[in-house]
Structures are given as structure tokens and as C-alpha cells.
Amino acid sequence: MTKILYGNIIAKKIRNQINKKVLCMKKKGQRPPHLATILVGNNSVSMTYVNNKIKDCENVGFKSSFLHLPNTITEKKLIKIIKDLNKDTLLDGLIIQLPLPKNINKENIIIAIDPDKDVDGFHPLNIGKMTMGIKTFIPATPLGILTLLNYYKINTQGKHIVIIGRSRIVGMPISILMAMKRSPGNSTVTLTHSYTQEIAYHTRKADIIITALGVPKFLKSNMIKKSALLIDVGISRVKDSTNTKGYKLLGDVDFDNVYNKVSSITPVPGGIGPITRSMLLKNTLIAVQKRKK
Amino acid sequence: MTKILYGNIIAKKIRNQINKKVLCMKKKGQRPPHLATILVGNNSVSMTYVNNKIKDCENVGFKSSFLHLPNTITEKKLIKIIKDLNKDTLLDGLIIQLPLPKNINKENIIIAIDPDKDVDGFHPLNIGKMTMGIKTFIPATPLGILTLLNYYKINTQGKHIVIIGRSRIVGMPISILMAMKRSPGNSTVTLTHSYTQEIAYHTRKADIIITALGVPKFLKSNMIKKSALLIDVGISRVKDSTNTKGYKLLGDVDFDNVYNKVSSITPVPGGIGPITRSMLLKNTLIAVQKRKK
Numbered sequence: 001m002t003k004i005l006y007g008n009i010i011a012k013k014i015r016n017q018i019n020k021k022v023l024c025m026k027k028k029g030q031r032p033p034h035l036a037t038i039l040v041g042n043n044s045v046s047m048t049y050v051n052n053k054i055k056d057c058e059n060v061g062f063k064s065s066f067l068h069l070p071n072t073i074t075e076k077k078l079i080k081i082i083k084d085l086n087k088d089t090l091l092d093g094l095i096i097q098l099p100l101p102k103n104i105n106k107e108n109i110i111i112a113i114d115p116d117k118d119v120d121g122f123h124p125l126n127i128g129k130m131t132m133g134i135k136t137f138i139p140a141t142p143l144g145i146l147t148l149l150n151y152y153k154i155n156t157q158g159k160h161i162v163i164i165g166r167s168r169i170v171g172m173p174i175s176i177l178m179a180m181k182r183s184p185g186n187s188t189v190t191l192t193h194s195y196t197q198e199i200a201y202h203t204r205k206a207d208i209i210i211t212a213l214g215v216p217k218f219l220k221s222n223m224i225k226k227s228a229l230l231i232d233v234g235i236s237r238v239k240d241s242t243n244t245k246g247y248k249l250l251g252d253v254d255f256d257n258v259y260n261k262v263s264s265i266t267p268v269p270g271g272i273g274p275i276t277r278s279m280l281l282k283n284t285l286i287a288v289q290k291r292k293k
Numbered sequence: 294m295t296k297i298l299y300g301n302i303i304a305k306k307i308r309n310q311i312n313k314k315v316l317c318m319k320k321k322g323q324r325p326p327h328l329a330t331i332l333v334g335n336n337s338v339s340m341t342y343v344n345n346k347i348k349d350c351e352n353v354g355f356k357s358s359f360l361h362l363p364n365t366i367t368e369k370k371l372i373k374i375i376k377d378l379n380k381d382t383l384l385d386g387l388i389i390q391l392p393l394p395k396n397i398n399k400e401n402i403i404i405a406i407d408p409d410k411d412v413d414g415f416h417p418l419n420i421g422k423m424t425m426g427i428k429t430f431i432p433a434t435p436l437g438i439l440t441l442l443n444y445y446k447i448n449t450q451g452k453h454i455v456i457i458g459r460s461r462i463v464g465m466p467i468s469i470l471m472a473m474k475r476s477p478g479n480s481t482v483t484l485t486h487s488y489t490q491e492i493a494y495h496t497r498k499a500d501i502i503i504t505a506l507g508v509p510k511f512l513k514s515n516m517i518k519k520s521a522l523l524i525d526v527g528i529s530r531v532k533d534s535t536n537t538k539g540y541k542l543l544g545d546v547d548f549d550n551v552y553n554k555v556s557s558i559t560p561v562p563g564g565i566g567p568i569t570r571s572m573l574l575k576n577t578l579i580a581v582q583k584r585k586k
Contacts, residue, residue, distance in 0.1 A: 172469070
């Protein structure tokens with residue numbers, strides 16, 4: 001029977017754990033963890049993400065600050081704001097919502113963040129540490145995948161994992177992590193992407209598939225082997241007039257089509273998405289511990 | 294007909310180019326590039342490597358400094374020495390010969406090096422930048438492989454590359470680089486290692502195999518597909534009484550066994566080894582340019 005790997009259950013447990021820790025901190029007279037989010041411009045999807053992050057903070061008792069900056073801000077001014085926030089000893093985590101306007105160099109902005117406050121795990125120093133297996137912030141989505149694998153006690157050692165998509169925030173880091181000498185990890189990893197000649201040729205051989213492509217219902221039954229385990233990171237909004245919101249969320253996997261062939265599968269929504277959201281909170285708590293050291 | 298991809302030819306050209314640049318610098322009244330090497334203890338293989346590096350520097354007109362420290366040195370003292378060298382404005386590149394004695398934490402030492410002098414490309418900030426596609430020092434062996442692929446105009450785009458070995462200095466970085474949106478790169482990459490269930494299962498499917506295992510003659514004809522391209526990074530010393538040195542160097546590939554089946558192959562010795570050596574010089578020259586900025 002196919003096992004559905006729910007992420008929302010795990011996310012709820014993590015939020016509860018974090019909430020307990022925050023209550024404990026407050027009891028001891030300590031201030032709660034504090035996350036600041038910077039948003040440049042008025043991208044509506046970005047706004048939704050930022051609002052969710054603020055809501056998530058409130059739900060677990062974190063303090064959250066929100067800096068909404070105009071589209072016209074210069075790179076220099078933005079870096080100045082970041083450097084000031086870096087110095088703020090009452091701030092633990094700092095994230096810049098991406099994408100940024102085109103006149104701003106994303107790399108320069110990410111590098112300006114204090115690596116010890118970089119709870120997104122996007123700073124090159126943190127990516128380098130992650131790659132070297134040194135304890136550090138791991139970006140939320142890969143960390144969410146590791147957490148899900150851990151929770152469901154999925155053995156990845158020696159398994160062949162095929163990853164679809166090589167983005168800096170999902171495909172690339174999870175490919176590095178899963179190939180490393182760690183648990184979960186120790187897998188044989190194939191990283192496929194837009195230049196791969198035939199993605200199905202690779203996915204058909206995989207014990208585990210992690211897809212982060214953003215193409216709804218891309219992965220069909222004829223592209224996987226029997227009893228494969230599927231982790232669906234893709235989330236696409238597709239118009240749906242029967243839904244009150246006017247849209248529905250679809251993953252990269254054609255869920256109904258593959259359901260009877262797979263051993264386990266993460267749903268969309270309710271799979272990797274909610275765990276990913278809770279990982280930002282977890283990283284902010286790690287930042288607090290880093291500051292205490 | 295099988296093409297042998299000689300690395301020593303490329304290395305010679307690179308050394309000549311570097312030598313010309315150094316002569317040009319000296320003509321302009323500038324000091325030559327300066328590389329310092331630290332060796333802790335008396336490991337004989339390490340000694341050979343360090344001696345080669347010093348010789349390579351002399352051959353192209355670089356200044357080289359050698360600090361030979363006792364096995365008994367503490368981590369704290371070693372870090373102090375590194376921090377002093379970091380401040381030396383007359384020094385461009387600084388490398389610490391590995392392995393280090395067990396009482397010294399390798400990570401702490403690597404992190405202590407100024408990333409702008411880290412011509413080995415081992416500092417996490419540089420590894421992170423490399424992973425993000427930001428211009429930085431790339432470790433010598435992966436950079437040597439890229440240089441070889443470039444020199445022989447080998448098209449890697451969309452090709453399936455299987456890598457054997459996940460070391461921090463070869464397998465891991467080259468797997469990241471070859472999967473990236475770059476040239477050479479844009480390949481579908483499978484990273485195999487000691488936990489891979491059957492390496493041959495993967496290598497048999499590969500268009501290109503990069504092997505960095507250190508097991509002499511590991512890769513045989515029945516483990517590869519026809520017309521594969523083989524890049525042999527493995528170098529093992531094997532006893533050989535017929536040789537005046539008492540040993541011979543063997544790669545991971547059983548050269549004679551695969552020769553008629555492959556399209557192209559790097560020899561051992563004379564393949565990746567000599568290019569790798571010249572890449573340290575190239576990185577030191579990049580460090581000079583970084584300092585000028």
C-alpha cells in the first residue's frame with residue numbers, strides 16, 4: 001500500500017517544540033528569538049511569502065520585524081541597512097526576500113548579511129560549510145527534506161537518488177547533502193536539469209526521486225520504477241474556478257497517475273511546503289544558540 | 294582511434310604563459326608572485342609534494358617561502374602563524390599541506406587562512422562561492438580537469454558524467470562544477486562513492502567518467518560503454534623493481550584494458566597530475582590580481 005509522507009504533521013510538531021522552547025526562554029527572563037525580513041518592491045507572491053513568515057513567527061512566539069523598502073532603493077543603501085542590522089545585538093536572524101530588483105546584485109546583498117544571522121543559509125560561507133559537512137545553517141527546503149526523511153526513518157544509504165532541478169535553493173544543495181557521508185545521505189546522487197537529454201531515462205532508474213522543477217504534473221507513472229519513493233518539492237499555482245481562491249496548488253508529480261506504482265510519496269499541498277516553512281523558525285532558533293556562544 | 298588527452302603538454306604551456314607574465318611584472322618593477330607553504334611534521338609523501346610545489350614556483354619565477362613546523366605544534370600556535378601570514382602584504386598565496394597531525398582540527402586551520410590568499414580553494418567561503426558560481430579560487434584538481442576539457446574542446450553539455458569518489462578536493466567539487474550552468478559543465482552528473490551499491494552499473498551508462506578513487510587499475514573495459522571518455526585522477530604508487538625509483542605510478546583506469554573501447558583517455562602519469570600542479574601557480578597569479586584590486 002502506498003504511504004503518504006505528510007509534511008504538515010511534522011511541521012506542526014516542530015512548531016510546538018519551538019513554541020515550548022520560546023515559552024521556556026521567556027520564563028527565564030530571556031527575550032524571544034527575533035527574525036527580521038526585508039522586502040524590496042511589491043511583488044505579490046513575495047508579499048504572500050513574507051506575510052506567511054511573519055505569521056509563522058507570531059505563532060511560535062518569535063518577535064518579527066518587517067522592513068518594506070521601495071523598488072527604487074540603491075544597492076549601496078540596501079547594503080548599509082543590512083550592515084546596520086548585522087550589528088543589532090537584539091536581532092538573531094535576517095532574511096532578504098528574493099527576487100530583488102534587477103538593478104541590485106543579489107550576490108552582493110547575500111554576502112553583506114552576517115553569516116551568523118543568515119538563517120536562509122544562502123551566504124557563500126554557509127553554503128561552503130554545508131558542502132564541507134561543517135555544522136551551519138542549511139537552506140530551508142533541503143533541511144525540510146532531510147527532516148522528512150528522518151521523521152519517516154527512510155533509509156537512503158546506498159540508494160540511488162535522482163534529483164530534478166539544479167536551483168541554488170533546492171536541487172544543488174540537496175544533491176550535495178544526499179551524497180555526503182551523513183544520515184540521511186550516503187546516497188548515489190544523479191542531478192538532472194534543463195540540459196539533461198532525457199530526464200525520464202534517469203528517473204526510471206531511481207530508488208528515490210526529488211523533484212524541484214515547478215512544472216505541474218510533470219512526473220508520470222511511465223517515468224518511474226515500481227516502488228520508487230517520490231519527494232515533490234514543486235509547487236505551482238494553477239487556475240481553478242471551482243476553488244474559492246480561484247487557483248489550486250499542484251506539485252511536479254502527477255499524484256493520481258503514480259499513486260499505485262510508488263512505495264511512498266509526499267503530497268502537494270501538505271508535503272514539503274509546510275516543513276520548509278517551519279525550518280526557517282528552526283534556523284532562527286539555531287541563530288539564537290550561536291549568539292549565546 | 295583512441296585519443297590520448299595529455300596533460301603535460303597543457304601544463305607546459307600554462308607554465309610558459311605564467312613565466313612570461315612574471316617576467317613582464319619584473320620588467321615593470323613589480324615584485325614576483327609569492328606563495329608560502331606550511332608543512333607540519335615529516336610525512337614523506339607530503340615532503341615530496343611540498344618540494345614539487347617549491348620547484349614549480351622557482352621554475353616560473355615565483356618567490357616561494359617554506360615553513361616547516363614540528364609535529365608538536367599546537368593548533369593555537371599554528372593559527373597564530375597563519376594570521377600573521379594573512380597580514381603580510383608581500384605574500385599572495387598561502388597553503389597548508391595536508392594531512393595535519395590528529396591533534397589539530399583541519400577545519401579550524403583552513404578557516405583561519407585569509408580567503409583571498411587561499412590558493413588551494415579549500416576555505417568554506419571559496420567553496421561556497423564556487424558552488425554559487427561566483428568567481429573565486431577553484432581547487433587545483435577540479436580546475437585542472439576543467440582546463441583539460443577546455444583545451445581539448447570537449448563538449449560536456451547534456452552529457453552524462455559519472456564521478457567515482459566524493460572527496461572534498463576532487464569528487465565533490467568537480468561534481469558541483471560539471472552540473473552547473475557553465476562551460477565546461479551543463480552535464481547530468483552522477484556522484485558515486487564507497488556506499489554506491491554497484492559502481493559499474495553507473496559507469497556503464499556514462500558518456501564521461503571522472504575517477505578519483507586511488508585504486509590502481511580499478512576501471513576495466515567491462516565497466517564502461519563504447520566510446521566513453523575517461524578522465525583518470527587516481528595516482529597510486531605501486532612497487533616495481535624494474536623501475537629505478539622502485540615504484541611506478543598507476544591510475545584508477547586499467548589503461549591497456551580499456552584503450553580500444555574508449556574514445557579518449559587521460560594517461561597516468563602525464564595526464565591530470567601535471568595540470569593540477571600548474572593550477573596552483575595559476576591560482577597564485579589570480580591572488581596577485583585580487584590583491585591589486
